[in-house]
Amino acid sequence: MSTLRAMRRLKPDPVPDELLERLVQAAVWGPSGSNAQGYQYVVVTDPAVMARLAPLWARCVDAYMATAGGAVPEGMDPAAYERMVAAIRHQRDHFARTPALIIPCYRYPAPKPDVAGLKRSVAALGAAASLRLTRGQKRIMSLTEASSVYPGVQNLLLAARGLGLAANITIWHLMLEQEWKQALAIPKDVKTFAVIPVGWPLGRFGPVRRRPVERVIRRDGW
Template structure:
């Protein structure tokens, strides 16, 4: 009989997750193409809404392309540091935040030397809901919720979150795979401030949305334990 009160041993994956820092200082040494394929394979194994698998991954390793992207990265980082990233979040140690900013600036200043970038993309196919389907859906939700869901702002939010839910689990798989293979990687979305320019530089079609720019390479520093809030601070059992 299984003891429901027993706490199972932590699987090896837990130690990987607990030491998966955002590593922004990376060496210029190239990452083998086969290793980058492993990262994308890990991402593809992630869940996808309706199993539609409408994701695509742009992988950049060409130095000339990276050099053209570097000014865009610099503009996005500077815009972030001037606004959202200007001050440490409430409760965060100022010195720790300063070290993070130093790492962000280091990555900005050495971006052209980044050995690899992965840009996850996604675009839902056109919806195939007929009038009868809309009627049945509204009936299931009820008149108040159906009207709320029909609001354009609600549709925009739902669509964005639906696409994100099909992309970001794969991104987390990629980050875990990178850590497991001894690679530094971190997820960023600053490029969205200049997404049109990034897409134009990379030839990404207009109807395809980008969800992150992930620099990948071998770390300059060492992996170590992450600093996060405790479970007791964040859990609300059976309600808020």
């Protein structure tokens, strides 16, 4: 975990299907809300498909670097930021040669109407809280889906690290999600949650740079 850096410089050498399946297996072992297991994983290794996706990736990277990624984050060493930017640009410029992509997707199973259950829920929460719940339903559903995907993604990243594979989680594709879904024939009612490039590393794994734990713990309340 302490050496799970975002590895963006990849060799063009292919990754065996057996290893990619092991990564997805690790993801599937992650938790799933209500054990619904509504996830699917699109695995891309075809160079022709990768070449079609490369322009979309470049547009998303350029848009990110023009906005949120265009300034040194507070507290980050400027030299470290420049190294990160250089790696991002390297990945953008060599994306067509990425050995593999894994795209975690999720389709939330539509629950059956349960009037009696809703009444019991209102009784348990109270009228005011139930109203807030209804108003915040869109956010809650988004978090419900995400909580059934991202723990599996972390499993995948850790499994990749254990196998000596480089990988990094990105969500930049969401700026052009419709175009990505069209390029990969992903159904409209399926949501995508990340694009994870995977390959053999050009660089070295190393310690991650994070804030000291004593600066992020708040005990017994904020």
